[in-house]
Amino acid sequence: MASVEINRVSLEYPVFEMAGRSLKVSMINRMRGGPAGEARVTALRDVSLSLKDGDRLGLIGTNGAGKSTLLRVIAGVASPTRGTVNVQGRVISLIEKGLGINEELSGDANIELPLRLLGASDAEVAHAKRWVPDFTGLGDFMKLPVRTYSDGMKARLSFAICTAIEGDVLILDEWLSAGDLGFVEKAERQLADVLGRTRILVLASHSLDLLRHACNKIAWIENGRLMQIGPVDKVLNAYIEATTTKVA
Amino acid sequence: MFSLILGIALLYSQIFEQPFRDYVIFIGTGLLVWTLISGLLTDGSQAVTEVERYLRATRIPTTVLAARNAYRSSLILIHNALPILVLILWIRHGLPLTSLLAIPGVMIILVFGFGATMVLAPLSARFRDLPQLIASVMQLMFFITPLFWRPSQLATDHPVVQFNPLHHLVEIVRQPLEGHLPTSTNYLVAIGVAVAALLLGAATIQLSRKKMFFWL
Numbered sequence: 001m002a003s004v005e006i007n008r009v010s011l012e013y014p015v016f017e018m019a020g021r022s023l024k025v026s027m028i029n030r031m032r033g034g035p036a037g038e039a040r041v042t043a044l045r046d047v048s049l050s051l052k053d054g055d056r057l058g059l060i061g062t063n064g065a066g067k068s069t070l071l072r073v074i075a076g077v078a079s080p081t082r083g084t085v086n087v088q089g090r091v092i093s094l095i096e097k098g099l100g101i102n103e104e105l106s107g108d109a110n111i112e113l114p115l116r117l118l119g120a121s122d123a124e125v126a127h128a129k130r131w132v133p134d135f136t137g138l139g140d141f142m143k144l145p146v147r148t149y150s151d152g153m154k155a156r157l158s159f160a161i162c163t164a165i166e167g168d169v170l171i172l173d174e175w176l177s178a179g180d181l182g183f184v185e186k187a188e189r190q191l192a193d194v195l196g197r198t199r200i201l202v203l204a205s206h207s208l209d210l211l212r213h214a215c216n217k218i219a220w221i222e223n224g225r226l227m228q229i230g231p232v233d234k235v236l237n238a239y240i241e242a243t244t245t246k247v248a
Numbered sequence: 249m250f251s252l253i254l255g256i257a258l259l260y261s262q263i264f265e266q267p268f269r270d271y272v273i274f275i276g277t278g279l280l281v282w283t284l285i286s287g288l289l290t291d292g293s294q295a296v297t298e299v300e301r302y303l304r305a306t307r308i309p310t311t312v313l314a315a316r317n318a319y320r321s322s323l324i325l326i327h328n329a330l331p332i333l334v335l336i337l338w339i340r341h342g343l344p345l346t347s348l349l350a351i352p353g354v355m356i357i358l359v360f361g362f363g364a365t366m367v368l369a370p371l372s373a374r375f376r377d378l379p380q381l382i383a384s385v386m387q388l389m390f391f392i393t394p395l396f397w398r399p400s401q402l403a404t405d406h407p408v409v410q411f412n413p414l415h416h417l418v419e420i421v422r423q424p425l426e427g428h429l430p431t432s433t434n435y436l437v438a439i440g441v442a443v444a445a446l447l448l449g450a451a452t453i454q455l456s457r458k459k460m461f462f463w464l
Contacts, residue, residue: 013462023375072461077307079458096305117306 002089002168002199004051004074009083011044011069011224043069044080045224051200051217058215058232059204060239066224067204068173071095074202075171089168089199092118094176098158107142107149107157108133114161128164135190136160137183156183163194170198174205175214208236250331253279260396269339276332277425278395281357281418284325286386288361292317293379295369300464310453310460314365318358325354336425344427353420353430353438360417360442366449370456373463389414413441 019025043066051057059067072078073085075093100114111132112125120128133142136156146154159176176191195201195214205211211218211232218235220227228235257272264271295313302308336343372378392408394401395418399409409415416437423430456463 016463021374021376023377023381026375072304075306077303077305078461093306096301099302099305117302117308119306 002053003087004049004169004200004202005084005086006047006049006074007084007086009044009047009073009080009085010042011073011078012040012042012081015039015041043224044073046083047221047224047226048083049219049226049229051202053199055217056195056201056215057203058211058218059202059221060206060208060211060218060236061221061227062243065221067221068095069224070221071171071173071202071204074169087169090119091169091171092165092167093171094118094162095171095173098154101146101154101158103147104145106145107136107138110146110157111161111164114158115165118162118165120165124165128161132157132160132164135186152183156187159187159190163190166194166197168198169200169202170195172201172203175203175207175210208240211236249279249283249328250335253332253335256396264397264401273336273339273426274398274422275396276335277422278418280325280328280332281421282390282393282395283328284321284354284357285361285414285417286390287321287324288317288357289364289368290379290383290386291321292361292365293368293372293382295365296373296460296464297369297376297379300373303461304464310366310370310456313369314362314449317365317369318362321361322354322358332425340427344424346424346427346429349424349430350421353424356420356438356442357417360438360445363442363445363447363449367445367452370452370460370463373460374456393418413437417441 047066047070049057059070061067069078071093072095073080074087075091075095076085076087077093077095098114100117101110102113108129111128115125115128133139136142136153136159138153138156141149141153146157149157162176176187201214203211203214215232217229218232218239219229220235220239228238253272253276257268257275260266260275261268261271266274292314295317296303296310299308299313333343368378368382372382389412393412393414394409399406399415402409404410416434419434420430420438423434
């Protein structure tokens with residue numbers, strides 16, 4: 001049984017200017033009795049939501065609305081300023097693309113570190129080392145440095161690595177890209193397979209089609225506030241209406 | 249590093265009118281320990297910022313990053329130690345029995361480095377000029393700490409020697425390799441700073457845990 005409970009979460013963070021990042025300048029300012037001089041940005045305001053097994057939540061909102069911040073809060077990477085976050089189950093967060101891939105190393109040597117960063121066990125790494133070369137069909141290229149790969153081949157490799165591990169809660173920032181056409185079908189099947197076994201999905205995306213296709217619940221975030229959460233069509237329509245009237 | 253040691257030993261044994269054979273061992277073992285200590289501190293201050301990209305997407309405990317730094321430094325130490333050990337074998341026709349004491353000495357330094365990394369790495373993420381500051385302090389310490397000159401040349405109880413914790417850290421490895429026993433003061437100070445580094449490290453982690461994400 002997996003669950004995500006977010007209770008009245010707010011998150012503020014300081015924005016440092018160049019000078020604010022310097023110890024020397026900060027000390028001199030402090031000695032002069034000047035202000036600490038840091039601007040604060042509020043990324044999330046009083047957000048509450050609760051997810052249980054079977055929930056496929058899509059996050060929508062304009063750029064800078066706080067979608068990625070919310071994903072990072074659920075993933076446990078960022079701690080909220082106020083409020084509580086309680087996540088039950090194993091969280092796999094695919095927030096940054098190509099995380100842990102060292103371009104100078106061969107494809108084979110690049111399987112372990114990305115998986116370990118996602119929290120893989122010995123058994124999962126061992127399994128991935130057998131499965132990834134097979135699934136990607138990269139063959140002898142697995143012995144060559146990743147920097148010699150084409151973009152499509154890199155996409156295949158990182159797609160395979162990301163889906164070689166399973167969790168209860170899957171956090172996705174944008175959809176996993178699948179690479180070239182010959183691979184898409186295989187990748188779609190694998191993704192459907194992984195999603196089928198994932199209990200909770202949280203996906204941030206700008207693609208309405210994708211959200212309609214993959215989610216059964218939508219949360220609309222604007223300016224760090226949760227505007228609406230509910231059934232896909234209802235929230236998406238409200239979002240479309242709001243954004244189009246703003247443009248018009 | 250080996251050519252550096254030979255070169256310096258040749259020059260300074262003349263300047264200080266020291267017998268070359270003893271002096272080259274003194275310089276060699278001293279620089280060996282110094283490279284370990286300064287590597288731990290300067291690389292340690294970068295331990296968080298060098299994996300910044302990872303930390304924005306996943307959680308890695310600062311203790312893991314500090315352990316990684318200590319591990320890397322100990323590999324570099326082993327690599328550097330080989331020619332020095334050969335040098336001692338060649339000059340002395342054998343390693344002094346006290347050399348065994350160098351091993352716990354290295355352990356104490358690694359514990360110190362592990363703790364210091366837990367302090368310096370998060371702070372260096374917040375204050376980006378800290379690594380440069382540490383590098384220049386270490387450069388000063390390189391000349392203040394008795395590495396080229398023997399403490400006895402200055403007066404062993406001179407404050408520059410006595411109150412320099414790095415000197416005691418150097419002594420607990422250098423003295424055994426030279427065939428002497430470190431003093432109990434050496435050990436007390438060395439263990440003291442290692443424990444202090446661990447405690448400060450634990451405190452820094454506690455204070456920075458929630459904030460570190462915003463410093464990246």
